[in-house]
Amino acid sequence: MMPTSTYTIHNFSAGPCILPQSVMHQAADAVRELDASGLSLIEISHRSKAFVDIMEEARNLVRSELGLPDHFEVLFLQGGASLGFLTAAMNFTPEGSSMDYAVTGTWAKKALKEAMKMGNAQAITSSEDTGFNCIPPLPSQSNAGAVHITTNNTIYGTQYATDPNTDKPMVADMSSDIFSRPVDLSKYACIYAGAQKNMGPAGTVLYIYDKDAAGKHGRDLPSYLDLEVHAGKDSMFNTPPVFAIYTSMLTLRWLKAEGGVLEMQKRNAAKASCLYGEINRNPLFNGFAKSDSRSVMNVTFTAADDAHTQMFLEACAAADINGIKGHRSVGGFRASMYNALPISSVEVLVDVMKEFERTHG
């Protein structure tokens, strides 16, 4: 095996993103050999006891760490949130009704687009007019059968501060903030989330849903898009993405050992306070999102003087800071601070910002 480099990269990548070092090492070990079995994780049958146990542990960790009521189902599927847009709409738009969408960013807009192809979805609110720089209030009443939200907007760095209130069951894309804080599950019919932020590597998508809300769509769904088909096969309707599920299971074990979502909420708040404090203070930088809509996961900011943008990116690179370049829709910088990012990396970034002010201010 290759030796592991000894230097530390401060990995602010928006996703796929940093995972706990211990998880990456354990995952590597399992690809070499799973638990002294003589076989690699990736060459065993998904019907073997070893893998069935992994799948069940992963599903149970989702239950325990989010405190799921018994009437919620847990599935690990494929296709990412992009297929989830379709699957969620197909499974949770009640027959003869429609789904209202809160359009708060690029992914929310894509979710609505997929649902509109089915002919029964519409926007209930949008922040597109202001360049998606805020989370508009969610109307307390909806005429639809369900309301879809995107809890965190990775590209624009905006986030619902808490689970919003509306009078219909919510369906939520939580790809970029699940497991970062507790969730009030009583408000949701379905939550889906691509793994590649707080939960694991790219390649699997988590579905959590209220079984009592499922099956009311009145459609003859294609098998792969029917969540109840997957549930009937314990999330093994077809060959699951073994590596992505195993590594998600390891990450959930880590989450539990570290103190769970309440501890993550504290750590993420401390990291956000550290970086937003510097953005507020440092005259060379401007926050992108409105203060009351700022994301704890993805911090978007720009240089006050655009001539500084490239220079600051170079200063970050010199400090072994990775993935800080902003998405082309916003420009500037984006610091993604998922669960596994240590506050020490945020402190390094803040130090670079302070030093940049000293040398360029």
Added chain:
Amino acid sequence: MMPTSTYTIHNFSAGPCILPQSVMHQAADAVRELDASGLSLIEISHRSKAFVDIMEEARNLVRSELGLPDHFEVLFLQGGASLGFLTAAMNFTPEGSSMDYAVTGTWAKKALKEAMKMGNAQAITSSEDTGFNCIPPLPSQSNAGAVHITTNNTIYGTQYATDPNTDKPMVADMSSDIFSRPVDLSKYACIYAGAQKNMGPAGTVLYIYDKDAAGKHGRDLPSYLDLEVHAGKDSMFNTPPVFAIYTSMLTLRWLKAEGGVLEMQKRNAAKASCLYGEINRNPLFNGFAKSDSRSVMNVTFTAADDAHTQMFLEACAAADINGIKGHRSVGGFRASMYNALPISSVEVLVDVMKEFERTHG
């Protein structure tokens, strides 16, 4: 890291299955650290140059190793062949026409079931009446716009000996025999294949299709199910399954270095000859598939005396033979002999069969 065990397992698992040892070790190394970058393969952005290069190398290796004409597209997506049943039917059933299905096993039947939900698919031939123990001849004429085949039937151990002839473009599920031999691409509009046999680990599915045959479906497809949407984004419409694609790329590099599909065809023929020879000779065992339909990839056989079944499974376990138990639809035994399985493992199995005859005959 954990030490790797020194004993050898003879891995006949039907999939996920054996991959080259060197591939599993390189994949493990990359999960620890990708190319001395200081970062794991699974924590980098899929938009990074490192991963874009991996994706392009994987796609180019598919092109070179199958000898794809320029008008063929190559995509690595998610959802397995089970979502492929739907995607292939949606994209390649021409508008106003239908797709004919050759029903040669469980997966072929499932493919037809998904397509029938769209209302324009039917069986053109079937071997269900004889328990799927053979490949029925494919009619040379079809009244549909395309003909769907499953080239190898993993569960029943049957396979088309060569690419069959019919007068319409074929769509094929090649999950369990792609890269095991050359393919006459002029006969196909689309080929799809779950990775987890000859190509890589579970978690990605390969689509190869004739661009001239695409886009004639006349449907407003959901984005994730529209192959042209994925092609327009160079197979990165959404976050790809990074690990599965990287490991597939490594397996394709190995394939190329070993001599490509022609060399695999030779090796697979030698392995099949070795095992079928013993099944023919040994009075304690019966082959399941009809001789002219026998699969080179999955060898299905049973004990002549059912009282021997469990005893033979135990004899195999004692010889470190893994994954030999037959699928419940057939019973008995199944030896899957994918590209990475060395002939030495087949020889061990044959020795166990001979010894079993000596002690139980």
